[in-house]
Amino acid sequence: MAEKSRWVKKTEEDPNHSHWYVERMRSKAAEGEDLAGEARLVDAMVPRAARILDAGCGPGRVGAALASRGHRVVGVDVDPVLIAAAEQDFPAPTWFVADLAELDLPASGIDADFDVVVAAGNVMTFLAPTTRQEVLRRLAQHLGVGGRIVVGFGIGREYSFDEFFADVEAADLEVQLRLSTWDLQPFTSASDFLVAVLAPAG
Numbered sequence: 001m002a003e004k005s006r007w008v009k010k011t012e013e014d015p016n017h018s019h020w021y022v023e024r025m026r027s028k029a030a031e032g033e034d035l036a037g038e039a040r041l042v043d044a045m046v047p048r049a050a051r052i053l054d055a056g057c058g059p060g061r062v063g064a065a066l067a068s069r070g071h072r073v074v075g076v077d078v079d080p081v082l083i084a085a086a087e088q089d090f091p092a093p094t095w096f097v098a099d100l101a102e103l104d105l106p107a108s109g110i111d112a113d114f115d116v117v118v119a120a121g122n123v124m125t126f127l128a129p130t131t132r133q134e135v136l137r138r139l140a141q142h143l144g145v146g147g148r149i150v151v152g153f154g155i156g157r158e159y160s161f162d163e164f165f166a167d168v169e170a171a172d173l174e175v176q177l178r179l180s181t182w183d184l185q186p187f188t189s190a191s192d193f194l195v196a197v198l199a200p201a202g
Contacts (some may be wrong), residue, residue, distance in 0.1 A: 002101035003128035008078060010126075016162040018081035022059045026089070029061070038120040039065035041195070042150055046071070050115040053142055055100055056123030060086030066118075067092040076103065076109055091196065099133035103138040113144030120150075120182075124164065127158035132159075136171035141198055149173070149198040152182060161194050174201045 004012075011017050029035055039062050042052065050071045054063035057075030059082045067073045073093035077083050077098065086095045096108065100123075107114050119138045127135055139149050153159065168175060178201050180191035187194060 002087075002099055002134070003130045005078060005099070005101070005128050005131070006127055007126040011079060011081075011138045015174035016143075021057045022082065022085040022131070024059050025061055027058050030095045031109045035061045036065040036116065038150075038152060039069070041067065041182050041184070042066060042116055042118050043069050043071070045148065045150070046115045051111075051113060051144070053105075053114040053117045054093070054116040054119050055139055056121065056126070057095065059085060059119055060090040062118060062120050063093045065094075072130075074105065074114075076100065076105075079200050100127065100135045100138065103135075103142065105142060112142040113199070114142050115141060115144060115147050117147070118151075120152050122153045122157060124151055124153050125159045129159070132164075133167045133170050136167060136173060136198075140171065140173055140198075143200070147199075148176065150195065151191070151198065156192075161191075164196070168196070168198060171202075173198045193201040 042185040046162045048070055052066050052071050052073050054073060054075040057063050060075055063073040063075040075086060075093050075095045076098045080097045083095045138150045139171060175196050177197040178187035180187045180193055182195055
């Protein structure tokens with residue numbers, strides 16, 4: 001059994017945290033805040049009606065935005081409160097409760113041939129450090145031919161970019177593109193955020 005993620009430990013310490021997060025996202029949407037930046041980048045990477053896995057989907061904002069653009073979206077999150085909110089607010093995608101460190105969608109009847117897997121919202125930093133490489137491997141196992149993984153997270157969350165790049169290599173993946181924002185600003189040594197496009201090595 002995989003080590004509990006930092007998110008799970010946080011919700012065990014504060015059972016109201018997930019509900020707070022759901023309402024925070026709903027409030028941002030109601031106020032008209034732009035919550036679809038990640039989805040716009042991913043949408044530009046794939047053909048119409050692509051199969052997209054929203055890994056660590058939370059209450060569904062990225063997956064829902066992609067579904068509204070005509071893509072076939074599956075969202076996965078370890079937190080049942082967040083998945084329940086996603087199902088309530090955005091019924092179009094398919095939502096699953098699952099730990100990314102043990103992800104096996106074919107066991108649930110979902111083909112592992114996604115065009116893109118997206119892990120936005122600092123998902124990688126909420127994982128247990130011991131599971132990061134395994135999560136990357138499992139995400140890669142859910143890609144179709146030519147599929148890619150898009151990961152975004154910021155510094156200051158106990159996971160350096162160099163550590164991430166080392167984990168990418170250990171998971172037999174390679175970095176195709178490094179950006180510092182979801183709106184395509186270039187990544188530099190001074191960047192405090194990373195958006196990385198990954199593909200199987202070789």
